[in-house]
Amino acid sequence: MNTTANTTPPGPPPPAAPGAAPRGAAAPAPGGPRRRLAAFLHRHAPLRLSLLLSAPMLWLGVAYLGALAAMFISALWRTDTFTGDLVRELTWANFQELLTAEVYRTIALRSVGVAAAVTLIDLVVAFPMAFAMAKLASPRAQRWLVIAVLTPLWASYLVKAYAWRVLLSADGLLGWGYGLTATIITLSYLWLPYMILPIYAGLERLPNSLLEAAGDLGARGWRTFRTVVWPLTFPAVVAGSIFTFSLSLGDYITVKIVGGRSQLIGNVVYDNIGAANNLPFAAAVATVPVLIMLAYLAAVRRTGALENL
Amino acid sequence: MSDPAVRLSGLRKSFGAVHAVTGVDLDIADGEFFAMLGPSGSGKTTVLRMIAGFETPTSGTVELGGADVTRLAPFERDVNTVFQDYALFPHMSVLDNVEYGLRVKRVPRAERRERALAALASVRLEGYERRRPGQLSGGQRQRVALARALVNRPRVLLLDEPLGALDLKLREEMQVELKSIQREVGITFLFVTHDQEEALTMSDRVAVFNEGRVEQVGTPAEIYERPSSAFVAGFVGTSNLISGEAAQAVLGKEGTFSVRPEKLRVTGLGEPVDGAEHSATGTVSEVVYAGPATRFVVELDAGGRLIALQQNLQVSSMDVMSLRGTRVRLVWHRRHEFAIVS
Numbered sequence: 001m002n003t004t005a006n007t008t009p010p011g012p013p014p015p016a017a018p019g020a021a022p023r024g025a026a027a028p029a030p031g032g033p034r035r036r037l038a039a040f041l042h043r044h045a046p047l048r049l050s051l052l053l054s055a056p057m058l059w060l061g062v063a064y065l066g067a068l069a070a071m072f073i074s075a076l077w078r079t080d081t082f083t084g085d086l087v088r089e090l091t092w093a094n095f096q097e098l099l100t101a102e103v104y105r106t107i108a109l110r111s112v113g114v115a116a117a118v119t120l121i122d123l124v125v126a127f128p129m130a131f132a133m134a135k136l137a138s139p140r141a142q143r144w145l146v147i148a149v150l151t152p153l154w155a156s157y158l159v160k161a162y163a164w165r166v167l168l169s170a171d172g173l174l175g176w177g178y179g180l181t182a183t184i185i186t187l188s189y190l191w192l193p194y195m196i197l198p199i200y201a202g203l204e205r206l207p208n209s210l211l212e213a214a215g216d217l218g219a220r221g222w223r224t225f226r227t228v229v230w231p232l233t234f235p236a237v238v239a240g241s242i243f244t245f246s247l248s249l250g251d252y253i254t255v256k257i258v259g260g261r262s263q264l265i266g267n268v269v270y271d272n273i274g275a276a277n278n279l280p281f282a283a284a285v286a287t288v289p290v291l292i293m294l295a296y297l298a299a300v301r302r303t304g305a306l307e308n309l
Numbered sequence: 310m311s312d313p314a315v316r317l318s319g320l321r322k323s324f325g326a327v328h329a330v331t332g333v334d335l336d337i338a339d340g341e342f343f344a345m346l347g348p349s350g351s352g353k354t355t356v357l358r359m360i361a362g363f364e365t366p367t368s369g370t371v372e373l374g375g376a377d378v379t380r381l382a383p384f385e386r387d388v389n390t391v392f393q394d395y396a397l398f399p400h401m402s403v404l405d406n407v408e409y410g411l412r413v414k415r416v417p418r419a420e421r422r423e424r425a426l427a428a429l430a431s432v433r434l435e436g437y438e439r440r441r442p443g444q445l446s447g448g449q450r451q452r453v454a455l456a457r458a459l460v461n462r463p464r465v466l467l468l469d470e471p472l473g474a475l476d477l478k479l480r481e482e483m484q485v486e487l488k489s490i491q492r493e494v495g496i497t498f499l500f501v502t503h504d505q506e507e508a509l510t511m512s513d514r515v516a517v518f519n520e521g522r523v524e525q526v527g528t529p530a531e532i533y534e535r536p537s538s539a540f541v542a543g544f545v546g547t548s549n550l551i552s553g554e555a556a557q558a559v560l561g562k563e564g565t566f567s568v569r570p571e572k573l574r575v576t577g578l579g580e581p582v583d584g585a586e587h588s589a590t591g592t593v594s595e596v597v598y599a600g601p602a603t604r605f606v607v608e609l610d611a612g613g614r615l616i617a618l619q620q621n622l623q624v625s626s627m628d629v630m631s632l633r634g635t636r637v638r639l640v641w642h643r644r645h646e647f648a649i650v651s
């Protein structure tokens with residue numbers, strides 16, 4: 001079924017192309033309405049494109065950006081201290097509390113630290129793996145390795161987190177106990193595929209002849225990596241780090257399972273939605289990771305490394 | 310006698326069940342412009358890659374200037390490569406690309422800059438230093454790749470179909486230019502191509518490759534005038550073979566023989582034939598007028614067919630076209646026919 005046909009508003013039939021109508025005998029007979037519509041859309045490429053994009057644009061506009069806007073607005077409301085009812089008046093009170101209370105600053109910094117550590121660990125583990133997959137493995141082995149990297153994503157998040165809980169418990173295989181380190185290890189494991197896959201894709205696009213050219217001109221492995229591989233795969237690294245960083249920043253389950261008594265931003269949001277029943281404050285806290293990510297993207301953009309390609 | 314710039318001995322390379330190179334022995338002298346000519350898949354690139362160090366031979370050795378480098382990494386060999394796809398670093402300027410090899414070798418900044426600019430000048434790319442490779446045309450990229458390799462003054466420069474991606478006119482210009490650059494710098498050029506005309510016009514010597522081995526090595530004239538096998542005769546120019554019963558009838562000899570099309574004279578049946586000449590009668594089945602010359606396809610009465618190329622000195626297309634279907638005699642000097650080893 002032609003989906004674009006459904007979304008086209010009813011109206012007068014499309015005008016015939018100039019010069020096509022007269023001398024009817026020679027011209028091929030016009031097809032049915034669907035055919036005419038297809039031809040019309042073919043001639044009007046921008047219209048066709050906007051029709052094709054209308055569903056995703058609608059999704060992006062309403063469901064995604066709309067929700068984000070709703071979050072920002074509700075962060076400016078407050079709850080009545082006694083009744084717990086929502087008061088729809090605009091106030092900066094939530095943000096004031098966020099900025100002044102020592103505990104929130106500590107939690108925010110801790111969360112950023114955890115996210116940065118997870119990103120760094122994933123990068124260090126993922127790059128050699130992605131390189132081996134893209135440049136050293138045979139095409140057959142490559143397919144299997146991609147599947148091997150993807151399989152953990154098919155298992156439930158909770159199952160994996162609890163598996164690490166068992167591993168890390170005092171009488172478990174590793175026995176390191178719970179806490180921030182345990183959280184970082186578990187999150188690194190959980191988000192590793194999201195770092196490997198973009199870097200793998202980036203390295204796949206990097207022609208082998210560039211690596212050979214560097215070697216041909218006298219560069220050894222490390223210099224080739226530093227001057228050719230890294231600059232050309234940096235955008236892929238950024239893509240991967242956005243995944244690992246933002247996923248870690250938003251997490252509140254792993255830290256509950258293996259984090260001991262540590263709290264991250266996600267826990268504060270969760271507790272304010274649930275136990276504390278303070279939705280506006282939860283929304284205010286939730287804007288923090290969004291702002292951190294925006295700052296991160298701006299910083300990456302400023303390096304100019306993304307314009308290299 | 311000094312050692313050859315490149316010596317390949319018993320070189321073989323297999324990729325699993327694919328035998329890409331099946332025994333190559335070659336000596337390439339210092340300062341030579343040497344072409345490896347052969348159809349696609351005949352193993353030329355693989356040989357070049359083994360000389361550069363990108364592939365390790367299955368067996369055999371690679372010597373550069375008398376030293377065995379078979380097991381050395383690319384960065385340990387005194388050769389540079391102009392890649393078929395140029396392999397310019399897209400994130401660096403033209404100047405940074407050309408300076409790359411010098412920077413790796415820690416050549417001081419001032420000398421580095423001077424040599425890079427001189428290399429760019431030698432390929433006529435002054436003023437393009439700040440551009441990125443993506444902002445250059447195919448021919449300009451090709452010249453940057455050349456400058457990037459030449460600036461290191463390697464013992465041997467390896468070029469893998471360097472003109473393959475250029476259009477005809479630019480390719481012809483670059484053929485002349487490459488040749489004059491080589492004469493200027495005096496570096497050994499080892500050059501891969503599947504274009505027989507390119508190989509013949511540019512090189513001092515040619516090795517003709519077929520199915521992973523060298524069929525014949527020689528000067529362009531030797532390769533063209535005296536092909537040693539039916540394959541070489543066919544790949545370099547038009548083969549024009551006379552064999553079997555036709556050879557018996559026309560030449561009075563056993564075997565397979567070849568005559569180049571331009572050595573044949575198309576005459577009337579009654580023309581006298583010199584004692585030093587051979588001739589064969591036949592019917593013109595096809596006439597192709599190509600401006601300066603005309604190509605006649607003649608079906609021999611004795612069997613087989615020969616192609617004759619005649620300069621259009623006096624005649625016009627009208628004249629030659631009327632020859633189709635007529636009976637003619639092809640005449641050639643005996644020294645222009647040669648036996649082919651089958």
Ligand SMILES: Nc1ncnc2c1ncn2[C@@H]1O[C@H](COP(=O)(O)OP(=O)(O)O)[C@@H](O)[C@H]1O
Pocket residue numbers: 324327328329347348349350351352353354355356
């Ligand atoms: N890395 C490789 N893996 C498998 N087969 C290869 C590889 N490189 C080349 N070959 C095969 O070796 C043969 C020779 O290839 P090549 O040297 O590129 O020929 P040419 O340069 O003369 O066209 C071809 O059949 C090609 O398919």
Ligand SMILES: [Mg+2]
Pocket residue numbers: 350353354355
């Ligand atoms: Mg090749």
